[in-house]
Amino acid sequence: MDNIAQPPARTVEEWAKHYIESRDWKVKLSPPSAPKLWASCPQALDLRPGRPSDLRLTTTKPRTFKAGSLKSIEARAALQHKFWHHELQAAELMCWALLRFCHTPLAFRKGLLRIFKDEVRHMALYQGEIEALGFTLSDFEVRDWFWERVPTCETEVEFVALLGMGLEAANLEHTLRFADWFRNVGDQRGAAIQEQVGLEEISHVRFAVRWFRTWTGDVQFKEWCEQLPPPLTPLLMRGKSLDMNRRRNAEFPEEFLEELKQWRAEPTSNRVRKTKPSGPCTRTQNDLQNENNS
Ligand SMILES: [Fe+2]
Ligand SMILES: [Fe+2]
Numbered sequence: 001m002d003n004i005a006q007p008p009a010r011t012v013e014e015w016a017k018h019y020i021e022s023r024d025w026k027v028k029l030s031p032p033s034a035p036k037l038w039a040s041c042p043q044a045l046d047l048r049p050g051r052p053s054d055l056r057l058t059t060t061k062p063r064t065f066k067a068g069s070l071k072s073i074e075a076r077a078a079l080q081h082k083f084w085h086h087e088l089q090a091a092e093l094m095c096w097a098l099l100r101f102c103h104t105p106l107a108f109r110k111g112l113l114r115i116f117k118d119e120v121r122h123m124a125l126y127q128g129e130i131e132a133l134g135f136t137l138s139d140f141e142v143r144d145w146f147w148e149r150v151p152t153c154e155t156e157v158e159f160v161a162l163l164g165m166g167l168e169a170a171n172l173e174h175t176l177r178f179a180d181w182f183r184n185v186g187d188q189r190g191a192a193i194q195e196q197v198g199l200e201e202i203s204h205v206r207f208a209v210r211w212f213r214t215w216t217g218d219v220q221f222k223e224w225c226e227q228l229p230p231p232l233t234p235l236l237m238r239g240k241s242l243d244m245n246r247r248r249n250a251e252f253p254e255e256f257l258e259e260l261k262q263w264r265a266e267p268t269s270n271r272v273r274k275t276k277p278s279g280p281c282t283r284t285q286n287d288l289q290n291e292n293n294s
Helices: 012-019 027-030 066-072 075-099 105-132 145-152 156-184 188-216 220-228 244-249 254-262
Strands: none
Touching: 012 027, 012 075, 027 105, 066 075, 066 156, 075 105, 075 145, 075 156, 075 188, 075 254, 105 188, 145 254, 156 188, 156 220, 156 244, 188 220, 188 244, 220 254
């Protein structure tokens, strides 16, 4: 499929599948607009993301970064590349969700398409910065961590709980921290991208919170925890301290935020549970290296 011309997609669903599976840089970075026509639900799909042949995949633990290491231009480019790859996976997973949850209201699936466009735009911001630093998208390895986790969601509620209210919400805090890191080494451009992306992610989180409320009747912490696919816990779904302004702007209720702030992993066991526990949010979590928790 690498660089092989495809006939234009007739439906959104064909277009989404093509975006996910394409191995063509041009499609990944600058996809054609989605068609206007929506089809009925496709057959069960086991989708995996296509990767251009010169984008190297790894399954090993991701490289970690420290604030001080960003004095190196190579480290800054590598970190920007990690963020670029998060955006790529987010764009692909919006496509995955509109196929996997094709029975959901059209308004939800149209919302996924809107977010998709933002994620592609964010990719372009990071790509521009990587290239300005003298590197290319093929210079660093990627680990498709979001793809390892998000497709374990079996319902649309689990999907918005994990991606929007979890991983994207944590990025509201991570982007502030990374903006400081870039600023502290004099990289104002790098800092500005973090600030822009962080602000623009608020609407993605709000989208998830609103649909969670629609589908569960409320936005309760306990319910949210129960919707996180094992072995994930709130541990990866927040920064070191919550940014209350951004979170409120995303329409998380105060009570929810208090409980999220207070939540602690069970300290007594190193075992990672494979099934949902009897009580919410009681899982331990020791195997999950969140790429953002550098
Ligand atoms: Fe994004
Ligand atoms: Fe996003």
